[in-house]
Amino acid sequence: MSQLPKHDTAQLRAKYPDIFERPASARLATPVVALVAFAVFIFGLDDLGFSPTRFVSGLRQLGWISMMMIPPNPGSSLPTYLQALGETLSIALLGTTLAALMALPVSLMAARNIIPSNLLRFPLRRFFDSIRGVDTLIWALVWINVVGLGPFAGVLAIAVSDFGAFGKLFSEAIEAADRKQVEGIRASGGNALHEIRFGLMPQVLPVIAGQVLYFIESNTRSASIIGIVGAGGIGLQLAEQIRVLEWQKVSFLVLMILVAVAAIDWISSRLRFAIIGRRAVA
Amino acid sequence: MTSAVAILPSQQLAALNEAYRRAVARRRWRVLLGAAVFAAALVIAAFGAEVNLKTFFTYLGNFASYFDRILKLDDGSRVWTNFGEWFWGWQKWLRLLGETLLISYVGTLIGTVFAFVLNFFAAENTSPSNWLRFVVRRLMEFARTVPGIVFALIFVIAFGLGPMAGVLAVAIHSTGALGKQFSEIVENAEMKPVEGVRSTGTGWVSCMRFAVLPQVIAGYASYALLRFEINVRESSVMGFVGAGGIGQELVVAIRKFYYSDVSAILVMIVVTVFIIDITTGWLRGRLFGRDART
Secondary structure, eight states: OOOOOOOOHHHHHHHOHHHHSOOHHHHHHHHHHHHHHHHHHHHHHHHTTOOHHHHHHHHHHHHHHHHHHOSOOOTTOHHHHHHHHHHHHHHHHHHHHHHHHHHHHHHHHTOTTTOOOHHHHHHHHHHHHHHHHSOHHHHHHHHHHHHOSSHHHHHHHHHHHHHHHHHHHHHHHHHTSOHHHHHHHHHTTOOHHHIIIIIIHHHHHHHHHHHHHHHHHHHHHHHTTGGGGTSSSHHHHHHHHHHTTOHHHHHHHHHHHHHHHHHHHHHHHHHHHHHHOHHHHO | OOOOOOOOOHHHHHHHHHHHHHHHHHHHHHHHHHHHHHHHHHHHHHHHTTOOHHHHHHHHHHHHHHHHHHTBOTTSSBGGGOHHHHTTTHHHHHHHHHHHHHHHHHHHHHHHHHHHHHHHHHSTTTOSOHHHHHHHHHHHHHHHHSOHHHHHHHHHHHHOSSHHHHHHHHHHHHHHHHHHHHHHHHHTSOSHHHHHHHTTTOOHHHHIIIIIHHHHHHHHHHHHHHHHHHHHHHHTTGGGGTSSSTHHHHHHHHHTTOHHHHHHHHHHHHHHHHHHHHHHHHHHHHHHOGGGGO
């Protein structure tokens, strides 16, 4: 059996100084960060009123609730729930479409390769960011004050909060587009609008369509909860049944939401594959 | 130097034009058909969502005037003329914002730990057995598909009102979302180091620790920071259902028409989200290079 060559530690030390003699700051950084993170965690548990007894009794309650949820049973309200689900899907579809239609022209103005000046781009970007910083549920409350209770407020809430997200995503997609097509259009005598329509849009539209489809899916989830504050859809039923502790109905409603989200997910990923090809989605 | 552009004989040109026209026509038809189906779906949806354009246009003015009203103090002057009056409750609100941040921090951390433990079982290339992977995947799917606020509603009843329910709701939702992202990173990891470690005769845990973990840990941290950012937004509304944080104050202010309070709290939330976004973005850029920033 052959013997491995003997290590010459001194030589190795000289050869790889940064492995053998890391500065104290580098060696201490990880444990210190971990310790601080853990300390904040413990402080948080304490500050937020965590206690073992409360946790255990809560878990017991939760176990009891889960037992009560089986089997899921809509009682006699199945037609109402189906209608509410339809409302939720309508809210998601309309809200997303509205947001995309509003965001497209504005995002053109926020893209660097269309309007090179920072003067418009910077405030627009910050405007998108502040809209996104406010949750959909908050927008729903605001719209309820404006158009009254009901699903219409939900549509507008989703439209506004997605307007911020789309504005950012679209303008990034536009900035990532290839310049060459645009230059080609300009070389053949097209004006600025021609450049956008024939040089930019064919590149950008598939990306945008993919994002819109993805958002329709994620908005199905958002639309299923905005009813909690009174903006229509299945969330209203869900919150009501939780408040009156009808657990079998609650679990049935949650199942309905899961199935609906899975179905929309399936349809939208099919469509995305059809539009931009399987490779580009992953 | 000049060169002549070749002009095709008209016969050949006609054939080419015809072929082009046919190719474009087929695509146009398909696009038109798609647009028609989409428009039909929109009309059906409009009936479903009780869209009433008349209401919309009558009340559209309200939307503008609502923002006009929330930017006015009780005495009718603009809010920014008197900051002390506008942010009269800043101490209370700051404390509640701190609570919101803590909720999302503690929730994200718990979620990260659970996702960390579970993701190796969910990834295709590292899971020890197929049925375990199936079970873990379904569990995580459930945790991320049910909206966080629904968990919060149920937890408020089980654990009582207060931030604890919010933390647990955030934690469950983060476990599902992060578990999926983490396992996707693991699936993209190089498997050769795993073979190397396994050839030394050690068990599954050591394989994960010494072969997989060093490859994936940076990606984990990046996704966890991103999730924290998302959770700050989400925990700002946990108070709507009584699960702690600034949401409670906001919903009271909106429902009771304390106009200037609404704008003050919204401004504070947006500024906090900005600060968190910028800080985590900077941190991710610092830790993992510029690519991780997007």
